[in-house]
Amino acid sequence: MADQATLPPEIAAQNKGPGILAAIITVSIISTLFVAGRLYVRIKILEKLHLDDYFIMISTICGWLAVGFSCAAVASGNGQHFGILSLEQKSGAILWTMVGFLPGIMSFGLPKFAVVALLTRILNPSRFHSAFLWSMTTLCMVSLLGCIVILFAQCTPSRSQWDFSVQGHCWDHWILVHYSMYAGTFSAVTDLYLAVYPAVVLAKLQLNVKKKLALSGALGIGSIATVVAIYKTTRLTSLASPDFSYDTSDLVIWTIVEGSTVTVAACIPIMQPLVDMIFGNRALNGSSAQGKGYQKYGPDRSGNLNSDLELSSSGQMRRKRGDTNYEDALRTLDTKESQEAILRQGQDLGGTTVDIKTRHNGGIVRTDVFVVSYETDSATQRAL
Template sequence: MTAQQEIPPHLVDQNKGPAILAICSTLTVVATCFVAARLYVRAKILSRVGLDDWLILVSMLCGYLMLGLTIAAVRSGNGRHFATLSVEQKSGAILYTIAGFCPGILSFGIPKLAVVALLTKITNPSRAHRIFLWLMTSGCLLILFGCVIILFSQCTPARSQWDFSVKGVCWDRWILVYYAIVAGNISAAVDLYLAVYPAVVLYNLQINMKKKLALSVALGLGSIATAVAIYKSTRLPALASPDFSYDTSDITIWTSIEGNSIIIAACIPTLQPLFDLLLGRRVLGSTGEQYYKGYGSRSGMKTPNHIELSSNSENKSASRHRKMGVHDVTIAKDSQESILGSENEQGGNGNTTSEQKPRGSHWIQRTQDVTISYEDQVVEEPTVGERRGV
């Protein structure tokens, strides 16, 4: 091939293709195992599949699509130096590489929505904060998708980017690079916020430090995606490189790492029931497999916002009654949401029963004090003689 003579001989044999396939395939398989475990917990153990599960499933499908396009790009020459490729290989490498960026971006953008769907169920934020979380992640996804729009619209016609028989007019490639860097940093900031937010909520709960740290780590693993997104931003100038097929290899690898890592991080907090069943005991508590028989069944489901992370402190909700004449007045702490309990830990009337709540199992409850004002009514106690009928 004459093109191989245009670069130094020692560069001809350089090929990142095998590394691309090995890393992307391995990460996709690992992420698939975590998603399968998550769906098993939700569908089999808890008998409930929620919005966050469907979002994770869509993200995983995007990961598969990216992997397929990455394989096609490597077969066309991606990972090798651009000058060593034939015209047909150059065309295929460019086409499949930029096509793979679209599902790749969705694979780490959509899981942010799944994380919000999970956090809003277990942290019970205010309505304003709930709206903020959804707008923040949705806006981030739209900003990230802007990279795809610029990528395919920077040349007119778009196919002139990979079809060398078509002449087109293109923008400066650094416009895409600068936009992608900004979008990547915004994505990293969102991941960091979603990792820190549950830790702040857990810090204010009355549970021991060991459980607090374990839950904070489980819910804050998205911080790994923050580090990945920041590093990937340093590789984005390769989008403007004349050696496109070789220099963009790192972007492909780190896009796969970011997408699969956030999918895995989003799945880990939901897997405690599976760990408990495998280990025969509560990971953060003290009960075994018997606890999960019928766990999350729909028959006893009264409150849809319960979640299965179920290692908790003592349930503080109780009712105290004070008799006043012929009236009973109840002063209660009304639970807003069982943060880490399950539906079957409640009876049909919402109260815990001794049969349904296993020994050693506790709940974390967000509580709201309800104050009832009343006037004391004097009830005369009978004398000793009156009680004896004297």
């Protein structure tokens, strides 16, 4: 990190510092508002926190730590050209930028665990698929943390990277760049998979197109994080730049933007009850709520939580006692359980045509017609 040649005045005057602060603080505030809305839904409306909520809270703390370290780096001269900084400024810019990368990576790695926790709870994948989701996310997080290990281990002693009074030996900086590109690509692929997977499952359900699109969009909005991750990966070459304080500015910004984007994407599927409370209707199914519609999400008189439907491993809906999930919006009357309930209240299938009716206060009538055919030379009958 030696001094560069004297820069022209117009270049020396360039300073990305204010832009860094404006961008990272703005996106962090936005993501924090979404987290606050999520926690309001879970604590005040649903009255229950889940594992994914804790992941989101920790990632939000990490995001603000990254903002704090980035602010310290800017105060030391990050965002300005390395050649015009004093030795003290260079040391501070390098140190605080490096330290800020750790919570920055955590801020977009941990929300992936929150998404997996949500998806495995509401979509109820097979044991193998559930293990695959957790393993993929864990491997992604380990890969991302590997970037930090290489970042601090690439020089011996590590302190020599920011303390110019210490002599050290360093690896080729491109080792860190190439590994970081691998980790960034893996992160993008993970985000994409977690966004596409719910859409594939929902496509198999007996829901109208509007519901499928709305739910797929809510659960799959993490695909936006994929775009951010890919773009951020293109900025990783700045880690090997001799103009470290200026060229890494975009990487600092996009690291925090990625964390905020993943956090917002993880919060949106939980926000439906809050939207209902504010707007007074169910956006996903088009029905109007009566009175304080958000109360349908809270505990009932028996102490159980409402809206506690989840998917069985076969893709059907089933109810889980004491567990409130967002998949309340996935309700459908075309389930095997509802048909069996009607059949149990009907008549015996003793003729060629069976008329089965169930009535609830004279309001709903269901009629099923069963046609029974007989083989010509057999007493065996088949129901078609």
